[in-house]
Amino acid sequence: MLLSLAVIAVGVALRQPDRAWFARRRPHAAGSSQLIALQRAHANNWTPVLLLTGQWLQILGWWMLAGQGPLGATAAAMGVAANFRHLQEISHFAVHGVLARTARANLLLAELFAHHPLALGPAVARRERHVRGHHPNATLVGVDPNLTELRQAGLRPGATRAGFATALLHPLTPRGIRTTTATLIANLRRSPGRAAAVGAVLGTAYLAGGWTAVICGALVPRILLYPQLAWLSLLVEHTWFDPDPRTGSPAWVEAGRCLRLYPRNRALAAIAAATWLPYGDLHHYAHSAHPAVRWNYLTALERHLGPPHFAPDGLLLGGRSVARRHLDALTAP
Template sequence: MPLSLLLITVGIALRQADRIHFARGCPSRGNAAALIALQRSRATNWTPALLLAGQWLQIAGWWLLAGHGPLAAAAAAGGVAVQFRHLQEISHFAVHGVLARTRWANQLLAEIFVHHPLGLVPVPERRRLHVRDHHPNAARPGVDPNLAELHQAGLRPGTSRARFARAVVYPLTWHGVRGTVAGIAASLRHSGSWHRAAAIVAVLGASYLTGGWPALLCGVLIPRLLLYPQLAWLSLINEHTWFDPEPRTGSPAWVEAGRCLRLYPHNRALAAFAATTWLPYGDLHHYAHSAHPAVRWNYLPALERHLHQPHFTPDGLLTGPRSVIAHHRRALALHTTARPGTSKPAHSV
């Protein structure tokens, strides 16, 4: 157990190199242009590499811990799921081209450390779906692939309470698990499938060699197939007022303020917990990211303080009348929203 804790500690320490490097000279608040100029002056390839290596070192620590009894195995499953979620969000900024200094480094780091070992689609395809298709069209029926995914899971107008509840935990259902497995299989059908398959086999083998069957089961399979997809799903649900966006024209910040939300704006403890677990690396500040996608996560808090708040600032995710889930449920029950493919895209956004 001491070795596992040491690996986790060293992994956390390695990750701080990137945070410290980009924190130098960061203002408490600032406009997007100034923050982008600052991050470009700080851009490097070595701190993102250390950041990603630190994440995997932490995962290795959890693998070692998994063999120390049922409680340790359960903790490892949760710990690795959180690290997988962190890796996904780091690669999200690589897709936007702001993780490393060059486009080549962004793609290479994302593929080697995230997309290959986790069985995700190639980075160019994710860039097309996310940057080209989602960002300009967030919450627009028939255009936004993320909204189509929510509809497909059962979050659509007229849905029953039971189906709505199942849709909130969709990745944990049989259909959700089957979709996760199908997504991994689809990633192996792309060009270079042999080294994508080899990367997945390497992760499975490394986990077994590090912590035996408990590490393989609780350190890879359960996190990758169940827990991490659920964390990512809750993050997706929390990004926008998907089913009742306020149509706006004007500046990017003004447009996004009408279709984004900001969770826990007045609760620092819950905000800190979310930022270190299921909403990491700037995902808690998704409104600021949507308004200015070229800003790295290090500077999103400063940017957010420069912007007006979005029109919906919920106090909770799952419970309470002002929670994200309650808001979505009311919107689906009371508002008529066209299903994907049945409405023409608006041209004013």
């Protein structure tokens, strides 16, 4: 157990040079132009490699812990799921072109460290869907691919309370599991490189912690837990079903269709940032307003911009929670 914890600690340590490098001369609050200039001055291809290597070292440590009994297996399932979610979000910034110094390096790192081993689709296709499809069209019915995905899962006007509750857990439902599995199989069939990368992941998990690591540390996180974390993160990006349509500057437009979770609860914000809303995903409004800003600077940008039109303190519970607002919008006459 001590060795597995040591490997996790080394992985955490490897992530810190990227954090420290981009923290140099970072202001407390600033506009996008100043932050992008600072970001470009610090852009490089090496600290992102250390960052991504650190994430996979943490996963290796969790695989080693999985073989240490039921508690270790349970902790590994949750720990690996969170790290898969981290890899998804890091590659999201690579798709935006702000992870590494060059466009080629961004796509290469996204494919090598996230899209291939997690059997995700091609990074270039994700860039087309996300950067060109979602960002300029967020919350627009029939145009925004993310909103289409939510509606297909049952989050549409006229939904019942039972249907809404089921849709919140869509990746864990039989329908959601079938969708995840079918997508994985299709991606593996289309790409021998992805199949080889997934084989290497499963083989390494087995060597590190046996079949328990393969099942609890790889398959369960990839098929069940990580998709659910990603689904929750999608739900808290926007007021999907009742945005405030606006015209004007990008920040003003996005302020009318974005939300900011846990603005007054530092403890819950810290937990979310460490698990299911990592690498700036907690600051989605600032990201939506200025997608070319790296996650390291979103907090400073958010202080400069101010809050969006909805800043809830809760995800599922409470009259002003995200779930309550979505439910009210979908069930309104």
